[in-house]
Amino acid sequence: MSKIVLHQWEISPFCRKVRKILQYKKLNYVTQNYNGLLALKVSKLSKAAKLPVLEYAGEWIQDSSDIAEFLEHRHPQPALFPSDPQQQAQALLWEDWADESLYWYEVYLRFMDQRALQLTIPLLCAGRPQFEAWIIGSLAPIIYRQQLRSQGIGRLSRDRFEAKFFQQLARIEVVLSHQPWLASHELTIADIAVAAQLEEILRTSTLKERILAYPKLANWLTRMNY
Template sequence: MARLFHAPLSPFCRKVRLSLAEKKIECELVEERYWEQDPDFMRRNPAGKVPILKIDGKILTESAAICEYLEELHPEPSLMPKSPEARHEVRRLVGWFDDKFHSEVTSKLLNERVYRKLQGTGYPDSSNVKAGSKAIKYHLDYMAWLLDHRRWLAGDHMTLADFAAAAHLSSLDYISDVDWNRSEAVKDWYAKIKSRPAFRSLLADQIPGFPPPAHYADLDF
């Protein structure tokens, strides 16, 4: 069985978890307090980051690379389209959420509200929280624009781009930082992806000291 070293609210780990579950690859989850820089953990990934996937005798790191490895090894159900142009669009949007969205929103909200307490590094920086709360509106509007032109974020079919976006938004939804009333299109998109069997383990996550809101695991939110 595969083993994934992860942090429950990490969107990068969640993206990999969604890919594994969608492809029905059995995987043991091992929670890793990566900020403690345990020697065994650092041997698995000297970069000191999660996720780390141990599969088929190999140790894989970097979430986007892991997801594409899984796609090549287990092409069905497909999370990447066939044409080079369509694959580029998926990769562009994965990069958008993992780089731009994470920098402007996830790191500002999740890190301040949750990880500061978990890591014992003090109180939230209100300026970061304010900046993240402002920036997420722009990103939700961009998603709404995409969904006005497409069935899914990258095109007519669900792809890794949708999992990347849902991984970030689900982490923020755990701490009630997503305004689902801002866009009906985005809310409908999230309801569709949230109802997939692959999402069940994410909705069961519980972080000690941080109970999720009542709507978090509700499919009819």
């Protein structure tokens, strides 16, 4: 089979989600990064001008959920989607929650926090000239804070935001107190989608210790580090 290329930002939780899928399915791949001002090239890769984009034997697939489905179809084992319809529905609902809701908590924790930003900008510009870090460091917080405000979560005070975030983690802790994985007796796309967001949060957030204080969640994150 020809090479699989993941076009990515290494720091994007959706790109991490795809890497976790590829690793889970034990598929060899290479990455192409769009750090710094190379980001301007992304609009040529996909209609949505977003990453990840997967290049697979001449096919180009955008959107992490579509990539998951595509890879499941071509490489069914190990499965990401449970065969039981109820568990499958639950797994897909978790995936959608991770992508559409938890993602914004990740963006808030990265772009509304000065210490997290100091870690984030060098990662976004790794390997690029210094002036690009200056440009991205000036523009990215403005763009993402605007998106957070439109989404709604960016209007919350830090205290209110943290209360809501930890409420969500407490709910995950309850689920993991009753079952080893989020949606089934086995690892599914639910676990990969949620872990990808939380792993990126842990990477740059100042809340790391408080997040890992949930014992079931911390244990599950260790198991997700396959």
